[in-house]
Amino acid sequence: MTNWESQDQSEIFNGTANAAVLKDSRSSDGTDTRSIPAFVFGEELADLADRDPRVVVLTADLARSNRALDFAARHPGRFFNVGIAEKNMITTAAGMASCGYVPFAATFASFAALLGCEQIRTDCAYPRMPVRVVGHHSGMSMGFYGTSHHSLEDLGIMRSIADLTVVCATDSQHLRAVLRASLDHPGAMYIRLGRGRDPQVYTDVPDIRIGSAQRLREGSDLTVIATGSEVRPALDAADLLAAKGYTTRVVDMFTLRPLDVAEVLDAARSTGAILTVEEANVSNGLGTAVAEVLLESGAGANVRFRRHGVPDEHVPVGPPAALYAHYRLDSAGIAAVAEELLT
Numbered sequence: 246m247t248n249w250e251s252q253d254q255s256e257i258f259n260g261t262a263n264a265a266v267l268k269d270s271r272s273s274d275g276t277d278t279r280s281i282p283a284f285v286f287g288e289e290l291a292d293l294a295d296r297d298p299r300v301v302v303l304t305a306d307l308a309r310s311n312r313a314l315d316f317a318a319r320h321p322g323r324f325f326n327v328g329i330a331e332k333n334m335i336t337t338a339a340g341m342a343s344c345g346y347v348p349f350a351a352t353f354a355s356f357a358a359l360l361g362c363e364q365i366r367t368d369c370a371y372p373r374m375p376v377r378v379v380g381h382h383s384g385m386s387m388g389f390y391g392t393s394h395h396s397l398e399d400l401g402i403m404r405s406i407a408d409l410t411v412v413c414a415t416d417s418q419h420l421r422a423v424l425r426a427s428l429d430h431p432g433a434m435y436i437r438l439g440r441g442r443d444p445q446v447y448t449d450v451p452d453i454r455i456g457s458a459q460r461l462r463e464g465s466d467l468t469v470i471a472t473g474s475e476v477r478p479a480l481d482a483a484d485l486l487a488a489k490g491y492t493t494r495v496v497d498m499f500t501l502r503p504l505d506v507a508e509v510l511d512a513a514r515s516t517g518a519i520l521t522v523e524e525a526n527v528s529n530g531l532g533t534a535v536a537e538v539l540l541e542s543g544a545g546a547n548v549r550f551r552r553h554g555v556p557d558e559h560v561p562v563g564p565p566a567a568l569y570a571h572y573r574l575d576s577a578g579i580a581a582v583a584e585e586l587l588t
Contacts, residue, residue, distance in 0.1 A: 284381075284441035288315045294320050311438075342369070342376045349424075356380075358403055380435065390562075392562075408433065412427075413437045415497055416447055418449060418451065443474055446461070446497070458498045461496065461497055465494075466491045491584075520553055521535050521551070
């Protein structure tokens with residue numbers, strides 16, 4: 246039995262194992278786990294690899310966590326488990342890219358962006374190699390594992406690297422779209438994923454273009470610009486605000502670099518109030534990127550604006566759902582912050 250075969254826990258991951266207890270009252274948000282799509286990362290890349298011989302997948306001993314197992318089962322000769330050697334994995338991927346492959350190198354976001362920052366910049370972005378560094382379990386989703394496994398600085402770090410595209414997948418369907426769009430996108434890319442069991446936003450695989458935001462809801466009182474795991478609670482917050490008489494535009498700003506400047510400026514003109522929401526440190530992330538657009542364009546003078554995310558601190562250790570509530574990054578919290586902005 247190979248190493249990746251010994252890691253297989255497909256029934257548990259897909260919610261079909263009768264005896265599996267996947268959530269408890271401390272971390273559950275009340276949603277039946279089986280109704281939430283699991284990680285489709287390996288499955289989708291395996292489908293793409295059926296048609297594209299350039300696709301290869303690397304992981305740093307986390308094939309079960311990111312479901313690279315699903316790719317390895319179908320394309321064992323194009324799957325590489327480098328062990329707990331994240332920096333080497335990224336450099337190896339850059340070497341493969343220089344030979345004509347499109348490598349997807351996946352590990353926890355905290356390891357990919359923080360440990361691998363130098364390799365992403367120097368080996369991938371600088372020579373414009375088509376490496377897709379995939380950081381999964383981002384933000385606070387590792388909960389009890391603590392600060393070493395929380396990834397709250399990655400957006401700020403990654404968007405400061407020249408010639409690096411930065412994308413946040415919203416849910417499983419959106420991840421499929423991002424992976425497909427990434428195949429022929431020029432240069433290096435950082436793809437940020439959530440926990441793999443992220444609440445659904447898109448019922449089908451959306452038609453996306455990297456660098457263009459997705460407007461999901463119209464409104465005239467406020468625009469909530471969210472990314473990644475915060476798009477679903479932003480939409481739910483818009484429902485809560487509607488009950489109080491506010492109409493809220495919701496934008497999925499899934500590409501942080503390059504940012505959709507036109508969408509930001511339209512929100513400023515049309516609604517006059519913008520709230521950015523991200524599961525990341527507010528320093529130099531989505532909110533800062535939007536603020537730069539508003540200030541540099543001159544549009545910020547007439548716009549009420551607030552960045553909402555994790556304040557500039559190391560978060561406590563705890564279950565993710567409790568952390569989201571603590572930082573008001575759940576739907577009720579976002580609605581409350583929006584009301585503060587509007588009143």
